[in-house]
Amino acid sequence: MIAEFGQFALTLALVVSLVQAVVPMIGAYRNDGPLMATGYPAALSQLLLTGLAFGALTYGFIASDFSVATVAANSHSLKPMLYKVSGVWGNHEGSMLMWVVILALFGWAVAQFGTNLPPTLRARVISVQGMIGVAFLAFIVFTSNPFMRLDPAPFDGNGLNPLLQDPGLAFHPPLLYVGYVGFSMAFSFAVAALLEGRVDAAWGRWVRPWTLAAWTFLTGGIALGSWWAYYELGWGGWWFWDPVENASFMPWLAGTALLHSAIVVEKRDTLKAWTILLAILTFSLSLLGTFIVRSGVLTSVHAFATDPTRGVFILAILAVAVGGSLALFALRAPALQSGGLFRLISREGGLVFNNILLALACGTVFLGTLYPLFLEALSDGRDKVSVGPPYFNATFVPIMIPLVIVMAAGPLMAWKRGNLPNVMRRLVWAGLAAVAVMVWAFLLHPDGPWLAPVAMGIAAWLAVGTLTEWADRIKLFRAPLSDSWRRLKGLPRAASGMTLAHLGVAVAIAGMTGASAWQVERIQVARPGDVVPVGSYQFAFDEVTEGAGPNYNYRRAHVTLLRGDRVITELYPETRFFPVAGQSTTEAAIHTTGVADLYAVVGEADGNGGWTVRFYENPMVPWIWYGALIMSAGGFLSLSDRRHRVGAPQRAARKPVATSAEIVPAE
Amino acid sequence: MRRWLFFAPVGLFVVLGGVFLSQLLLGRDPSHIPSALVDRPVPEFVLPGVEGRDGPAGFATADLQGSLSIVNVFASWCVPCLAEHPLISGLSEDGYRVFGINHRDKDAEAAAWLRRHGDPYTGVGADRDARISVEWGVTGVPETFIVDAAGVIRYKHVGPLTPQLLEDEFMPRIRALGG
Numbered sequence: 001m002i003a004e005f006g007q008f009a010l011t012l013a014l015v016v017s018l019v020q021a022v023v024p025m026i027g028a029y030r031n032d033g034p035l036m037a038t039g040y041p042a043a044l045s046q047l048l049l050t051g052l053a054f055g056a057l058t059y060g061f062i063a064s065d066f067s068v069a070t071v072a073a074n075s076h077s078l079k080p081m082l083y084k085v086s087g088v089w090g091n092h093e094g095s096m097l098m099w100v101v102i103l104a105l106f107g108w109a110v111a112q113f114g115t116n117l118p119p120t121l122r123a124r125v126i127s128v129q130g131m132i133g134v135a136f137l138a139f140i141v142f143t144s145n146p147f148m149r150l151d152p153a154p155f156d157g158n159g160l161n162p163l164l165q166d167p168g169l170a171f172h173p174p175l176l177y178v179g180y181v182g183f184s185m186a187f188s189f190a191v192a193a194l195l196e197g198r199v200d201a202a203w204g205r206w207v208r209p210w211t212l213a214a215w216t217f218l219t220g221g222i223a224l225g226s227w228w229a230y231y232e233l234g235w236g237g238w239w240f241w242d243p244v245e246n247a248s249f250m251p252w253l254a255g256t257a258l259l260h261s262a263i264v265v266e267k268r269d270t271l272k273a274w275t276i277l278l279a280i281l282t283f284s285l286s287l288l289g290t291f292i293v294r295s296g297v298l299t300s301v302h303a304f305a306t307d308p309t310r311g312v313f314i315l316a317i318l319a320v321a322v323g324g325s326l327a328l329f330a331l332r333a334p335a336l337q338s339g340g341l342f343r344l345i346s347r348e349g350g351l352v353f354n355n356i357l358l359a360l361a362c363g364t365v366f367l368g369t370l371y372p373l374f375l376e377a378l379s380d381g382r383d384k385v386s387v388g389p390p391y392f393n394a395t396f397v398p399i400m401i402p403l404v405i406v407m408a409a410g411p412l413m414a415w416k417r418g419n420l421p422n423v424m425r426r427l428v429w430a431g432l433a434a435v436a437v438m439v440w441a442f443l444l445h446p447d448g449p450w451l452a453p454v455a456m457g458i459a460a461w462l463a464v465g466t467l468t469e470w471a472d473r474i475k476l477f478r479a480p481l482s483d484s485w486r487r488l489k490g491l492p493r494a495a496s497g498m499t500l501a502h503l504g505v506a507v508a509i510a511g512m513t514g515a516s517a518w519q520v521e522r523i524q525v526a527r528p529g530d531v532v533p534v535g536s537y538q539f540a541f542d543e544v545t546e547g548a549g550p551n552y553n554y555r556r557a558h559v560t561l562l563r564g565d566r567v568i569t570e571l572y573p574e575t576r577f578f579p580v581a582g583q584s585t586t587e588a589a590i591h592t593t594g595v596a597d598l599y600a601v602v603g604e605a606d607g608n609g610g611w612t613v614r615f616y617e618n619p620m621v622p623w624i625w626y627g628a629l630i631m632s633a634g635g636f637l638s639l640s641d642r643r644h645r646v647g648a649p650q651r652a653a654r655k656p657v658a659t660s661a662e663i664v665p666a667e
Numbered sequence: 668m669r670r671w672l673f674f675a676p677v678g679l680f681v682v683l684g685g686v687f688l689s690q691l692l693l694g695r696d697p698s699h700i701p702s703a704l705v706d707r708p709v710p711e712f713v714l715p716g717v718e719g720r721d722g723p724a725g726f727a728t729a730d731l732q733g734s735l736s737i738v739n740v741f742a743s744w745c746v747p748c749l750a751e752h753p754l755i756s757g758l759s760e761d762g763y764r765v766f767g768i769n770h771r772d773k774d775a776e777a778a779a780w781l782r783r784h785g786d787p788y789t790g791v792g793a794d795r796d797a798r799i800s801v802e803w804g805v806t807g808v809p810e811t812f813i814v815d816a817a818g819v820i821r822y823k824h825v826g827p828l829t830p831q832l833l834e835d836e837f838m839p840r841i842r843a844l845g846g
Contacts, residue, residue: 326677334673523744604746612744
């Protein structure tokens with residue numbers, strides 16, 4: 001009964017989204033207030049209806065109602081409650097349902113809080129959100145019904161993929177989806193602005209908080225996914241350039257570029273066509289990510305639902321959304337007038353440089369991800385290649401280096417016309433720190449790759465350069481501390497948020513560099529009693545015991561971590577076998593010192609009393625997650641800025657928009 | 668601003684969409700990995716020997732010329748390799764030339780492993796960083812190749828050998844190649 005209720009709510013949501021897509025748009029063209037006003041109740045009811053459907057499916061999982069096909073295929077009565085709930089989105093149907101709930105949430109948010117938007121723009125944005133809703137609700141209702149019944153119902157379910165039964169992964173998809181779907185706001189604003197024919201500074205101001213929110217969640221989602229891969233897959237790696245990882249990384253790169261170019265639109269009223277294009281592309285890449293994961297055109301460890309019908313459906317959605325918006329862009333963007341002019345050496349110049357490099361980086365990841373597909377299509381299926389880390393390291397890293405170098409200088413530049421000698425003078429400390437760290441890193445690891453000390457130096461350059469800018473703003477050490485404190489309180493939160501986010505990048509770069517360059521790995525067969533030296537540590541392999549968890553059996557090794565004669569800690573790496581799924585997972589045991597991880601995995605027995613063990617010393621790895629956390633914290637801090645708060649009453653009457661580009665219909 | 672530039676994004680997208688559609692409709696299975704190297708000459712390579720192992724040092728392309736050979740990719744840390752080891756040894760006892768590529772291993776451990784479990788290999792190359800394994804298209808250990816007298820790869824098996832597999836897949840091919 002509950003499932004039928006959910007199905008009914010979902011179908012109704014599809015109908016409502018049709019209304020939401022059509023009526024406010026007509027209203028905006030006729031400038032008809034009542035028609036435009038239907039956007040709000042439509043968006044609200046879409047949120048309530050999709051929310052009800054999601055609740056109904058969640059009930060099915062919690063109550064273990066195995067007459068619902070999705071529940072039977074993905075849950076099991078013995079599963080812990082956390083994974084019963086996370087099982088709702090740990091499968092294709094449920095995750096698509098979550099996708100539309102988040103979409104409806106954003107659509108409602110703009111209807112609810114966007115009261116300071118011009119009514120026609122708001123109506124159009126709500127309508128475009130509605131169109132995306134129609135597409136995805138139709139996709140769910142017609143190809144992936146989560147409420148399909150089974151008759152007769154099985155006695156028990158198949159269980160969730162054991163790899164996904166993990167607290168980190170329980171929260172990874174929701175964060176990632178808030179990020180992906182959040183970019184739909186930038187997309188809807190871009191399409192609405194093209195239809196409206198005006199992009200101005202105010203448009204930039206409205207788009208930024210939505211983009212920032214999506215970016216912040218996406219950063220968290222990607223970091224959580226990478227963390228999961230690091231400790232659950234037991235390979236000692238944290239990023240594999242796997243197609244599905246790339247699918248989440250490309251919108252992140254494009255979204256980062258969008259975040260920065262929207263600043264230029266807001267502050268300087270220029271770069272409009274480019275920003276619109278970025279907004280379209282960022283969401284398109286999010287859709288592409290969905291397509292890649294759901295269609296099976298590219299395989300990867302992540303692809304959990306592959307079905308050509310669904311693939312064709314999503315491709316149709318892509319064609320209409322991406323093709324349509326890009327065609328609209330081609331027709332209407334040329335008429336957008338650019339406002340302010342600027343010199344090459346200026347804040348704008350720095351942001352343009354940032355955008356070019358981020359777009360290039362995104363392009364290389366795109367090529368690397370899709371090249372195997374193109375090659376296969378061109379060679380009629382005969383040639384198969386896989387593009388791996390060497391390609392990405394060779395193309396992506398060289399693009400990032402100049403980006404990070406300029407990143408320290410950009411915020412120190414003035415708008416319009418920067419003073420390069422002055423900026424260089426202020427970066428003296430950053431330069432000294434970079435050289436010192438470079439030398440120090442080289443002395444610590446003289447036989448490591450030469451790029452590693454350089455990258456560590458660049459990270460130090462960015463960190464100190466960023467802090468310099470922040471310290472200058474509050475006149476730290478140059479004015480009495482009380483004066484600095486007063487200035488800090490007066491500093492816009494968005495500025496401190498930028499400082500934090502840039503610092504986070506520096507920390508993450510240090511982590512990625514250390515982890516890639518200086519990892520010490522030992523793979524061998526060990527017998528109880530063996531001591532395996534790894535770097536400056538020793539792993540003493542003591543014994544292996546067996547036992548049972550809630551829905552799995554485990555084999556647990558007891559490993560004592562030593563440094564010289566000193567016992568650091570005991571590690572208990574496990575291999576878990578899930579009888580329901582017939583699948584094993586590895587649970588790495590990780591001891592973190594804050595600057596390095598000591599990582600132990602136990603594998604198979606060799607039948608002669610020995611076990612395959614893998615021990616790693618992973619220097620700097622924790623900094624990757626610290627960096628991502630700091631970036632997200634910067635995003636949230638910036639979001640809490642009064643100027644970004646959507647719908648917050650303005651302190652002063654908004655200045656009339658100085659320049660706005662009116663579109664002249666093309667002849 | 669040149670107008671055609673504004674049409675470039677949508678143009679690129681149309682091409683991309685076409686490729687996606689053809690891939691979907693042709694319904695190829697992307698997880699199927701063909702053995703790209705089968706019926707091609709073995710890659711050019713020179714591998715150093717495993718330190719601490721007795722016998723001829725190293726393994727290189729030239730060793731595979733002249734008569735039929737079996738090339739086995741193994742590692743001391745790889746449990747399935749141990750499982751198939753008696754079969755590899757059996758091939759060697761039957762008079763076939765068997766070469767080993769020691770994949771991502773420590774020389775001392777590989778040498779100890781060979782001492783403990785027997786050393787059927789005519790030559791073993793130490794591929795410590797898996798560079799040559801990549802050339803051979805190795806996706807994991809163990810893998811076993813049949814190379815004919817002209818140095819052309821004729822068959823590749825991914826995963827451990829089993830007696831069944833040896834009888835059904837390997838021996839007929841080896842006999843057909845005149846080994």
